[in-house]
Structure formats: structure tokens, C-alpha cells
Amino acid sequence: MGADRRTDILRAAARVIARRGVRGLRVSEVAAEAGISTALVYYHFKDRAGILHRTLEFISDRAERYTGGHPGQGSREDNPRQALERSLLLEFQDRPEVRENSTAWGELQATAVFDPELREALAGARLIWLRRLTDALGRIHPASPASARTLGAERLTATLEGLSTRWLSGLLRLEHARELMREAIAVEVAQLERRTAVAL
């Protein structure tokens, strides 16, 4: 019961953030969207910062779900390279849930520039994502230096977010964004190959 209600609130918060942004967002708006009282929102989450923190985790978990869990642990037929590609390309889908999730995530990232409170939450969610990608790159080239994987993963997340913002604001068509992302992965895998050859 408690967990369901909490999830309802987080789902409502993600929806509101995707619709109108996070700046100046009031707890009462989240409550109205969830169809409950503001007091009840405060009962479940200490304050506005607490809601934003948990919403970020909620969005991050949801993205992990629709991109098929950990990259590199996809369906049996996938090799590690295909699994990574499939997972990252699933961030670009013309489905309301995906658009909403990506919009809210991008907005929370952009807001962290102005809102130090958000940064700690963001740093945590980012680290989990980076680790998943670093692991996925390790499955593609197990002999690659760890530092090369980390740099590659860091760049893939930055590129993905840059492309995502352009797609969501209508500056890039979906298919073009996917093409750019697909090649970004190819380019980083090639770089990892070079770094592995040097290290061996």
C-alpha cells in the first residue's frame, strides 16, 4: 500500500516535470497530479528535495527497464556489442513513456547547473549508469584497460544526452538521432580496440 502510493506520487512527479519542467515546481502540483493531498505527499517524502531525489531514481530505474536491463545481459542471441547497441538505442523511441522519461531526466540534469541540492542525487544516478556502461564495454573487450572503458562510457552518456536534448526539442529526427548514436558506439568500440591493442 505505502509503496504503491509512493510510486503513484513519483510517477506523477515525473509527468509534471516532463510537461512543464522542474523550476518553480511546487509540491502541491505533484499532489494535484497524483490526485491526493499535499499533506500526504509530505507524509511520504520529507520535502521537495526528497521528492526530486526519489523521482530521479524512479526515472533512472524506469529507463533501465525499457532499455532491457543491464546492457550486455540482453536476449540470448545478442553478443555484447549488439546488446550495448540495443540498450542505448532504446533510449530513442517515439513512445510517450520514453519521451516523458527522457524529458524529465534531461530537465533534472539541466536544472542541476542552478540547483546544488540536485547534484548529489544526480551524481549517484549517473554513477550507476556509468558503471553499467563500463561493464558493458568490458564485456566487448575484456582485455581493454579499465581507464579506457571509463572514458568511453563517460563519453557515450554525454553524447546520448546531447542527442536526446536535440531529439526532444525537435532539432533532430528520431531516425537521425539513432543513426548518430549507433555510429557513436561503433566509434567508441573502435577506440577501445585501439587502446586494447596498445595495452597488450
Add this chain to the structure above:
Amino acid sequence: MGADRRTDILRAAARVIARRGVRGLRVSEVAAEAGISTALVYYHFKDRAGILHRTLEFISDRAERYTGGHPGQGSREDNPRQALERSLLLEFQDRPEVRENSTAWGELQATAVFDPELREALAGARLIWLRRLTDALGRIHPASPASARTLGAERLTATLEGLSTRWLSGLLRLEHARELMREAIAVEVAQLERRTAVAL
């Protein structure tokens, strides 16, 4: 006189946007920052949308100045590759002017997701930037296919913006952001080389 006053207003607008964002920004705030009347701001710019449009161009021109003009047309000693690297790395500098400019640019990009009015202005500024980078890649590998240059330029801008957001919100140290960007250029130049070899 008129031009100076206009520049004063745009400089003030960039400052306000970098400090508190663009959502809910009122013309009166820009006027107060510029130390003039709101009526005078409206005299020089038709409306809020007009101010944002011109501020975006102002920010874009300013970035072109502190990154040393067109990449590939740097100091005499630079070869085209070094010139591109120098130009893109100058987007990451711990100087108030650069931080302010990058913060305002990133904020305008992020806001375009929610504000269709901004998109047209953004599309124009982005196209100019993309063309500069496409040309710079062409100077590095003149025999490369035009499509490969365009894709590379598009990805470099997306990666740069993704890294910039992380740097400005304190999630990446300046030196690390620069290292990631430096290698992003290396990776894209290597890709262009492959595509050129295939095309020849």
C-alpha cells in the same frame, strides 16, 4: 549608440539567464540588470521572444570569439587538427565569461524542449556551429565524404554539450572534461580517416 545599448541589453540578458535560468524570466529583470527602463528594452526588441532570439545569437558570437574564431583558421603554427582541438577545448575554461556563456547556452538548449518559440532561433545558431565544425573536419581530411563530416560534427557538438552540462553542474572536473573532449576529437578524426579510406 543604438547598437551599444542593444549590446548592453543582450549582455544583461545573458547574465540573468546564466544566473537563474530562462524559465519565467521577465523583461523587467533584464531591464533592471541593464540599468534601464523596461520600455526601453521593448523599444529595442519587440518582445520577450525577440530578446531570447537575439541573446542566443549574442552568446553564439561571443563563444566564437573566445574559442578563436573559425576552427581551422587559428594561429599560423596550427595544423587543421590542432586548430579544431584548440577551438573546442576553449569551450572549457574556468573564466567567468566562459562559464556564464556556456551556462546560458545550455539553459537555452534545455528550455527549447519546453518552448517551441525558442527552437527556430536555436536551429539557426546550431546550423552555423555545425557548418563551422563540418568545414574544420573537411580541412583535416579533405577527401572524406561530406556525410561522414556532417555526422562527426553533429556528434562532436552533442558530446561537447553533454560534457559541458556535467562540468557546469560540478559533476566533472574541468581537466577531466577537457580530457574527454580531447579524446572525443581523436576518436572522430579516426572515424573520418576510416570513412575516407573506404571512400577512396
